Amino acid sequence: MELVEKLSILSAAAKYDVSCSSSGSNRKNKPGGLGNAAASGICHSWSQDGRCISLLKILQTNYCVYDCAYCVNRVSNDLPRATFTPEEVADLTINFYRRNYIEGLFLSSAIWPNPNQTMEALLRTVKLLRNQHRFNGYIHVKAIPGADWRLIAETGTLVDRMSVNIELPTSESLKLLAPQKKRDNILQPMKLIGSQIVETQEERKRSRKVPSFVPAGQSTQLIIGATPDTDLRILQLAESLYRQVHLKRVYYSAYVPVSTNPRLPALAAPPLHREHRLYQADWLLRFYGFEAKELLNEANPNFHLQLDPKSDWALRNLHMFPLEVNKADYRFLLRVPGIGVRSAQRIITARRFHSLDFTDLQKMGVVMKRARYFLTCKGKYYGQVPYREETIKEQLLAQPKGKENFTQLSLFSDFDNQYPVQDAISSITGEL
Numbered sequence: 001m002e003l004v005e006k007l008s009i010l011s012a013a014a015k016y017d018v019s020c021s022s023s024g025s026n027r028k029n030k031p032g033g034l035g036n037a038a039a040s041g042i043c044h045s046w047s048q049d050g051r052c053i054s055l056l057k058i059l060q061t062n063y064c065v066y067d068c069a070y071c072v073n074r075v076s077n078d079l080p081r082a083t084f085t086p087e088e089v090a091d092l093t094i095n096f097y098r099r100n101y102i103e104g105l106f107l108s109s110a111i112w113p114n115p116n117q118t119m120e121a122l123l124r125t126v127k128l129l130r131n132q133h134r135f136n137g138y139i140h141v142k143a144i145p146g147a148d149w150r151l152i153a154e155t156g157t158l159v160d161r162m163s164v165n166i167e168l169p170t171s172e173s174l175k176l177l178a179p180q181k182k183r184d185n186i187l188q189p190m191k192l193i194g195s196q197i198v199e200t201q202e203e204r205k206r207s208r209k210v211p212s213f214v215p216a217g218q219s220t221q222l223i224i225g226a227t228p229d230t231d232l233r234i235l236q237l238a239e240s241l242y243r244q245v246h247l248k249r250v251y252y253s254a255y256v257p258v259s260t261n262p263r264l265p266a267l268a269a270p271p272l273h274r275e276h277r278l279y280q281a282d283w284l285l286r287f288y289g290f291e292a293k294e295l296l297n298e299a300n301p302n303f304h305l306q307l308d309p310k311s312d313w314a315l316r317n318l319h320m321f322p323l324e325v326n327k328a329d330y331r332f333l334l335r336v337p338g339i340g341v342r343s344a345q346r347i348i349t350a351r352r353f354h355s356l357d358f359t360d361l362q363k364m365g366v367v368m369k370r371a372r373y374f375l376t377c378k379g380k381y382y383g384q385v386p387y388r389e390e391t392i393k394e395q396l397l398a399q400p401k402g403k404e405n406f407t408q409l410s411l412f413s414d415f416d417n418q419y420p421v422q423d424a425i426s427s428i429t430g431e432l
């Protein structure tokens, strides 16, 4: 098969994997080497179909011995198959890099013929790139669940980021849709990668000669909407992964109906709106000091689709508001809808010099459309409606006509016609 044909098959096969972001890796080129990995990251954006911009994103092979019901590459699906040799992936990466098409490689694989041989192929590819081609750019590789830890560990010394995809949040969901996958086989390497990252960071503080291990951290992907799991269950899992295995990011991927199967829900379209809310809630966990149990509970296990999670939480906790912006603690400022991390920091700095009023907050980037109901400036409340849950909610839900449709963000989207702009941007910037 021609290389270009393989490329078309194996890049198309990789498009449902959204776990790629290069943030967090910082390595300068070495004499005789090729490429840098930049701290600010190579790819921060995803195109409409979930593909990352600027990484060569491919599978080593799309032959698979597993039969996960939600996956286009499952063994029972009749589609063109191909396998790259390690040399082919290495050559493609170097040639694309030299032509300035890409800034790094995202390499995943279906499982063929077994986890160990798959992981060996990935390791051989990475070794070729790093040792033979002296490629110093960004590499993200998938660790294959069930593969020997020694293979995963060696790969970890050569790449910037690794991820083990959980895909489904519970053992029951795995049993239903991916019966050949075992939850322990997925969680075990995650734990080992996490502890190896921490250990290596400690050792490198003592000696820079210690080789780095997955310096950009590990991530995972969860599919949303293929099983009846609630947002609460998904968010609790993400929270425990951030705490216990030092995960850098969880990526939420709205289930794309790729087949009809009685075990799968009959969805007309991917649940993108739900995915969007989970991304927003994820920021609240990581940067705003929220816990999953504050945002959702058994009585309310799913996010409100019209209200962002922070506004929803604030409305349920009106007794904590309104906050006086000139006195409130940083932690509490972060809980005000419309005040993000940057604007909270600006408020803290600016109020050392003078008391802030409504206009100052607007200039600092506070989204007053949301924040006005939850704070006072110099004792004055600007909400303009009675301070009650129903009236405030009504105002928050009021949207200009024609802006109620939600779709996944795209580099090429006209934001104005799809999302309320601030809401759309929040799942990328985290400002909520």
Ligand code: SF4
Pocket: 064, 065, 066, 067, 068, 071, 072, 073, 074, 075, 109, 110, 111, 178
């Ligand atoms: S193991 Fe991976 S590639 Fe194979 S069917 Fe399952 S999800 Fe798809």
